[in-house]
Amino acid sequence: MIETFLALPCGVKLPNRLAKSALSEQLGTIGSHAPDERLVRLYRRWAQGGSGLLVTGNVMVDRRALGEPANVVVEDDRDLEALAAWAAAAKSEGAVAIVQVNHPGRQSPRTLSPRPVAPSAIGLKGMGGAFAVPRELTVEEIADLVRRYAETARVCVAAGFDGVQLHGAHGYLISQFLSPLANQRTDRYGGSAENRRRFLMELVAATRAAIGEDKVLSVKLNSADFQRGGFTEDESILVAKALEEAGVDLLEISGGTYEVGAMMGVTQRESTRQREAYFLEFAERLRGQVSLPLMVTGGFRTAAAMSAAIESGAVDVIGLGRPLAVDPDFPRLLLAGKSSEVANIAxxxxxxxxxxxxxxxxxxxxxxxxxxxxxxxxxxxxxxxxxxxxxxxxxxxxxxxxxxxxxxxxxxxxx
Ligand SMILES: Cc1cc2nc3c(=O)[nH]c(=O)nc-3n(C[C@H](O)[C@H](O)[C@H](O)COP(=O)(O)O)c2cc1C
Known part of the structure; x- marks a missing residue:
């Protein structure tokens, strides 16, 4: 089953069900934040590895707001040629390649952002002062951010990528808007669940308009933030329904924030450990409510667990992160019915x-x-x-x- 193709609603076909999930490469050029031959080499290597889908590490929409010092930033056409070389390398062996688009909001270290922006002026808790308390975004700045995300997406597609993924997980800006803890606005972007997801829904509409109907529009979403009073599974299901209605092609499920590292398996229970994938139970719940293609990322390590997840019908695409950093050939081995000696080494x-x-x-x-x-x-x-x-x-x-x-x-x- 992992070897069967998947046609996404936009018409793009994934050649198989294995995806490289976003891994921030931190390989943008210092100062200009452009991709160069290092990203070309890395993605050619991953292309040879056999994934059906390659999602790039997060690419930032604003050079004043970085998650890490060497993030790639795409604000306009200035690096189109370098982006085109990156896209060509990622697609060189037939994989579909999309760019993960992101803004860190308050999750930008103090060394990079002495005064970050966020939905509300609420700082991260328990991070030892590494992150400054943010300033609340104005409504005009929110409108500018929507324009920025869409422009970044337009440029990436113009460079040859097959689409984009909006990073709505892990406590970054979109996820901050979704969270009742981080977002305490009293205008139309805060308060009710519908208001808190307004920023994401505006991004989806603007991004679709920028890339066209035939390109991949994916969203990475938390199943939950795993914090008391935070973004819950029930609300995540409501967001997923809204995204399906808005025509999103692929919803990737993850979880957690910098404050609670659930995406890396920190909070997993024993029952979850046995099934490898951290967010499988949630995906099963979600599957009963939506029919858009679902990708689940976090914890998958064996062909047996991946096949079981696909065969259960709850999951359409298996997302792999850390295993592909240590064994870029892991998908090719899995597709050939083999296992990897090193994919599970931490x-x-x-x-x-x-x-x-x-x-x-x-x-x-x-x-x-x-x-x-x-x-x-x-x-x-x-x-x-x-x-x-x-x-x-x-x-x-x-x-x-x-x-x-x-x-x-x-x-x-x-x-
Ligand atoms: C080095 C590293 C960088 C990461 N960068 C990103 C990123 O840019 N965007 C993102 O959504 N997730 C990022 N993640 C999380 C992964 O996409 C994935 O959700 C997580 O590693 C769990 O999957 P795994 O168990 O297969 O590794 C990163 C993880 C690692 C280890």
Whole structure:
């Protein structure tokens, strides 16, 4: 079943049911935030791996609002050629390729955004001051953001991508609007569930108008935020129904925020652990309510669990994240009825529990960087080496960039 094609409502056909879920590559050029040959190499490698769908890591709609120092940003046509090379690499072996479009809102570190914007002026809790308290967006700024998302989508499709995915999960801006904890506005973007999803629905309408009816429009949505008083499963189902009505082609289900890392399996119960996928029970519930194609991401590791999920009818597409950072050929192996020796390898603890979640993401990120250099992942790399590499290659250049106004030579592009 994982090998059968899937025709999406827009008419685009996925050659199989395995998808690479978004993994933030942090491979934009420092200073200009453009894609370059590192992303081309990485996506050619993933294309060879056999996924039916490749979703890029998050691409930002505004260079003043970054989630990470080296995010790719698409605001206009200036990097069209580089984007076209990236799209061509991703599509080189027949996969469908879409760009994940994002704005971090309040989940932008203080080092990048001393004064981030968000639906309401409510800061992240329990993050040790790493994120500044945001300023509330004005209605005019919200309208400008809707225009930005649509323009980013238009440019990505013009470059050759098959469509886009709006990142409505994991506590970023769309997810902040959906959350009754993060969004305490009293205008038409806050209060009732309908008002809180208005921003997302406006983005869907504007993005569809920008990319056309025959391109893929996907949304990644949380099943829940897993916080008392936060975005719930019941509300997620209402949002999914509205998205189906609005003509969304593929709904990817995940969960959690920076405050609660459910997307990485932090909150999973034993019953979930046995079925691998963290959000399968929710997908089963959702399937009874909507008929648009569903992709479920988080925890899938074996062909048996993936086939069972597809055969149950609850899931149409299996999303894979971390396994493809360590074994880019995992989909090809699964499709050939084989398993992977390394897809389930995770970094070892750094010895400080509070740092483990961050060190894990960093370790996987540095595996993507290796593929961007034309190398294979190094699964034996220690977590601490990964963190060291990340600090030197990502954080230090970001600080230098901050100083580059005074010392232009330090603003040079970092590889
Ligand atoms: C290094 C790394 C970067 C990620 N970047 C993104 C991202 O840009 N957008 C997104 O929606 N999810 C992102 N995720 C979450 C994954 O898409 C996925 O939801 C998560 O890893 C769970 O799936 P898995 O168990 O197959 O890894 C990232 C995860 C990792 C490990």
């Amino acid at each position: 970094p070892r603890s750094v010895g400080i529990r509070k740092l483990d979640a961050m060190a894990e993401v960093v370790w996987y990120t540095t595996q993507l960087w290796r593929m961007g250099r034309g190398l294979e992942p190094a699964v034996t790399k220690s977590s601490l080496v990964g963190v060291g590499e990340y600090v030197v290659k990502s954080q230090v250049p970001a600080v230098l960039r901050g100083m580059a106004g005074q010392l232009p030579v330090l603003g040079a592009r970092w590889r």
